[in-house]
Amino acid sequence: MNRCVRHAAVFCVLLLAAVLANTARVQVVEAGRFNGNPANHRIALGRYLQPRGDILVGAERVTGSRATGGRLRYERTYREGPLYAPVTGFASQTYGTTLLEGTEDGLLSGTSSALASTPLWDELTRARQRGGDVHTTIDQAAQRAAFDGLAGRRGAVAAIDPVTGRILALVSSPSYDPGLLSGTGPAVNAAWSRLNDDPAQPMLDRAIRQTYPPGSTFKVVTAAAALQQGLVRDVNAPTDSPDPYRLQGTLVDLTNESDGCEDASVYDAFRISCNTVFAKLGTDLGPHGVVDQAQLFGFNDTGLRIPAGVAKSTMDTTMGPDQVALSSIGQFDTTATPLQMAMVAAAVGNGGRLMRPYLVDRVTNHNGLTVVSQHPSLLHQAVSARTAGQLQQLMEAVVTHGTGGNAAIPGVVVGGKTGTAQHGVGNTGTPYAWFISYARPASAEHAAVAVAVVVEDAEARRADISGGGNAAPIARAVMQAVLSSPQPTGEFSPPSGN
Structure with a gap:
């Protein structure tokens, strides 16, 4: 081989090596960047080349292609x-x-490696699996009862199985049809603009993404702190609580909508919802006493996912005595999602154990085999079993002898708490009506369902009775629906103990 031929051969080998190196760079090292480039239309074309997997409620497919x-x-x-x-x-x-369309997108679209029967081969060949199906924990009857109960009024409902954390209902009202946004073109763009410009915010998921002042439903948390920390030992003993109650360091007197609140016992103050008693309890506990208890119920948690992210329910950690008093009755800067308040009721109904809420039960591939499954897990021991029993006594009295009578179900033990949350400048806005509750068959040890209902546009006077009038009937319908539904197989049994 002469010198020129040898040099040409070496040059060709170097060119080939450079081409192979560049190919490897493009297909391996830079693959992610090219795949994520909006100008790469092959990704979009491949994404919609086949039908998407479905989302199921029970045995019903609520999505299609x-x-x-x-x-x-x-x-x-x-x-x-x-x-x-x-x-x-x-x-x-x-x-x-x-x-769910977003958090489970890889499974629904077929791009997740969890669906691959031969993962390594599929990765090398870039073969696309058929999308999997996402099976939710939603109870169809409970979802319908919540939706019909709100009847288009602004508000939300969240329902949980207290023993497992399964989310049984998530409703936000007013709602919208997601199918209007599925495709492309002028009609889709017009629907998007119309929905986003609507002052009623139909695309806002109020059940998990909107926070509200919880009003007197937060008295469950304050009562839990007082009982758990020994400030109150006998719920039937009189309290040294004046009516009106002067907020410490201010000239503001806190009053009640109900009579009989002066020196009322915690039992009676909870039953008729005395602001003065619980404001004083909060002041006596101090900011850390109430905040620490609230956080055990899930407040100030920035990482809660179901799997979609849940807005943080907040309680201020730096407050003066007057602010602690107002926070202890669910006002000042205290805010909560409906899901959060359902978690509070669930923990009480489950003997103090707060289970992590979840919305996806399992994911199956196109052959029906389970590839991902969710199991119950403990989020917090919110209160002891003894304290939970005392709170149950209080919440059940609200339904039998207090402001929550509209939630009563014959033959079923129901505990509840009404609430009216003031808001707006100078509390001039129409109050939010709240009701949180749990229900259990009389023979059962733990509650079968916990519910939180908030109605934004409740036309009611500023009293806790409005929660009983507007929100409690919705909660009752949801609880009845769950209690009438067949229980899921493989039901989780909680461990015994505190």
């Missing part, structure tokens, strides 16, 4: 879209994904 006849071959469809929108979210070819 339909052929478009276009380059994006399939788009999302929804069955009873407004009913399940706070659960499913939307999957849009134009605007992306939200809620």
Whole structure:
């Protein structure tokens, strides 16, 4: 081989090596960047090349896919879209994904390695699996009862199985049809603009993404702190609580909507919802006493996911005595999502054990085999079993002899707490009506369902009775629906003890 041929051969080998190195860089090292580039239309085309997996409520598929006849071959469809929108979210070819459509996107679209029967081979060949199906924990009857109960009024409902943490209902009202956003084109763009410009905010998931002042429903937390820390040992003993109560360091007198609150026992003060008694309890406990207890119920948790992220329910950690007093009755800067308040009721109904709430029971592949499953887990021991029993006594008295009579169910033990949350400048806004509750069959040890209901546009006087009038009937309907539904197989049994 002469010198020129040898140099040419070496040069060709170097060129080939450079081409191979660049190919490896593009296909391996830079693959993620190219895949994420909005200008790469192959990703979108591949994404909608096949039908998406479905989201199920019980045995019913509440989502589907339909052929478009276009380059994006399939788009999302929804069955009873407004009913399940706070659960499913939307999957849009134009605007992306939200809620379960977003958090479970890899499984639904078929891109998750969890679906692969031969993971290494599929990764090398970039073969696309058929999408998996996401099975939710939602109880169909409970979801319907909550949706019908709100009847288009602004508000939300969250229901939980206290023993497992399974979310049984998530409803936000007013709602919207996610199918309006599925495809592309002027109609989809117009629907997006219309929904975003609507002052009623139909796309806001009020059950998990909106926080409200919890009003007197927060008295469950204050009572828990007082009992757990020994400030109150006998719920039937009189308290040294004046009516009105002067907020410390101010000239402001706190009053009550109910009579008989002066020196009332915790039992009676809870039953008729005396602001003065619980404000004084909060002041006596101090900021850390109330805040620490609230955090055991889930407040100030920035990492709660169900799997969609849940807005943080807040209680200020730096307060003066007057602010602690107001926070202890669910005012000042204290805010909570409906899911958070359902968690409070669930912990009480479950003997003090707060289970981590979850919305996805399992994911199955296209052959029906389970590839991902969720199991119950303890989030916090919110209170001791003894304190939980005392709180149950208080909450059940609200329903039998207090402001929550509209939640009573014959033959069922129901505990509840009404609340009216003041808001707006100078508390001039129409109050939010709250009701939180749990229910258990008389023969059962633990509650079968816990519910929180908030109605934003409750037309009622500023008294806790409005929660009993507007929100309690909705909670009762949801609890009845759950108690009438067949229980899921493989029900979790909680360990004994405190």
